[in-house]
Amino acid sequence: MTKKPIMIIGVGQCGGNIAEDAELKGFTSVAMNSYKGDLDILRWVSTKIHFQGFSGAGKNREKGKDSLKENLEDVIGKIVTIANDPAIEVITVVFSTDGGTGSGCGPLLINILTDIFPHKIVNAITVLPKFDESLGSFANSVECISELSNIENMGACFFIDNNKVRNRLPNYTTKKELYRLINSSIIGLLDNVCKASNQKSFEGNFDGADLLSVLGTRGAALISEVNTRDVSIINQEIKDSWNNSIFITPEYDQRIVNAGFIYRTSNEMIKALDKTLIFSQLGIPIEVYEGFYNSERTITTIISGLTFPITRLKDMEHVIESNKQRIEDNMQSSTNQKYETNSNWVNNLRNPNKKQKTDNSSLTDKLNKFR
Ligand SMILES: Nc1nc2c(ncn2[C@@H]2O[C@H](COP(=O)(O)OP(=O)(O)OP(=O)(O)O)[C@@H](O)[C@H]2O)c(=O)[nH]1
Ligand SMILES: [Mg+2]
Secondary structure, eight states: OOOOSEEEEEEHHHHHHHHHHHHHTTOEEEEEESOHHHHHTOOSOSEEEEOTTOSOOTTOHHHHHHHHHTTHHHHHHHHHHHHTSTTOOEEEEEEESSSSHHHHHHHHHHHHHHHHOTTSEEEEEEEEOOTTSOHHHHHHHHHHHHHHHTOTTOOEEEEEEHHHHHHHSOTTOOHHHHHHHHHHHHHHHHHHHHHHHHSOOSSOOOOHHHHHHHHTSOEEEEEEEEOOOOGGGHHHHHHHHHHSSSBOOOOOSSOOOEEEEEEESOHHHHHTOOHHHHTTTTOOOSEEEEEEOOSSSEEEEEEEEEOOOHHHHHHHHHHHHHTHHHHHHHTTOOTTOOOOTTOHHHHHHHOTTOOOOOOOSHHHHHHHTTO
16 A cells, blocks of 8 residues: 555644544654653554653643643654655654643644654644633644745644534534544545545546645645535535534635545536536635546545634634633733733743743754744
8 A cells, every 4th residue: 555645743632632533544653741640652653752751731821832842852763763764755643622731732844844854744634622612722823824824834733623513513522522523524525635636537636746735835725525416506506515524614705725636526517516616705716726536426625725714703802802801810920911912821831930041053943943
């Protein structure tokens, strides 16, 4: 079997769980965490890295960052050994935005890896919280996404929406079932596009270079699938699949760069496609890549270069803002602390005595950006 071009690095509990599914599907996978217990329950991931000296970050992003920084040489050494393999062309860092370890370390690690591997794509799969998570979770998410949006050389960022998926499921669905469904879906979708890039087709391939173009484009991204047999509704089904996917609903602001279509369906179905209609609300992509394979009955779309999830960020900021007084009271804030749009102040409250360290090495310069 050809090695998959994507390496998965799961950080924190959520990231580690997704790395576990990835390993089972044949992706080269690494799980890392500040809490060893979360790593111990992973059975399949081939490389596990515990950040020595830490036993979790307790939803504190600064602590999460510290746990990586204090183990940086070891962590980067292990990643480089694996990722140096020329078959690995994409390094995907996976984490939830609202915990401490993954949310703190994810953007930091991506920033460092973009410097170490300028010729590989470094991108992200992030998981956004349900609306019933805590205010601190929202503050962490807003900060995490704001940091991600400042990384210049990063590739496509998949924003999985735990909230949207949860709301579509029956009330009795457990957390475990929700995680299973989402984790296996994202890895299944990635596996699906990787497989296409490996298949040969007489009519035209969605090849490895196409996959890299889509994944290498900065901005939000999504993958979706439709299985309809009814040619009369195919265009609407594709549009609906973007809203109904596990990913954050697109902003529909006409900003889009790439679209890939992987057809595993009949010629009749392909003939019924009307791209003008399909892209009427999302915007016209600059590049469209297509691959034609006539097995099964699915059409997979992969879209990248979309706007970051501004609407969700604003919603979360609104909740934080409207609870500002309560949080400040609860955390005994001093009177001169002020609210900043990226809600950094919540972490300032958590780490009132945190001091800036200075050092000259380039890696450390990079790290300083994240203090
Ligand atoms: N989809 C999905 N979401 C998860 C999974 N595990 C945790 N989450 C979500 O991730 C968020 C919590 O993040 P974790 O990954 O547990 O946090 P962490 O990075 O380990 O950080 P600390 O425990 O604070 O050090 C919550 O919103 C959970 O609902 C998972 O396997 N799948
Ligand atoms: Mg954890």
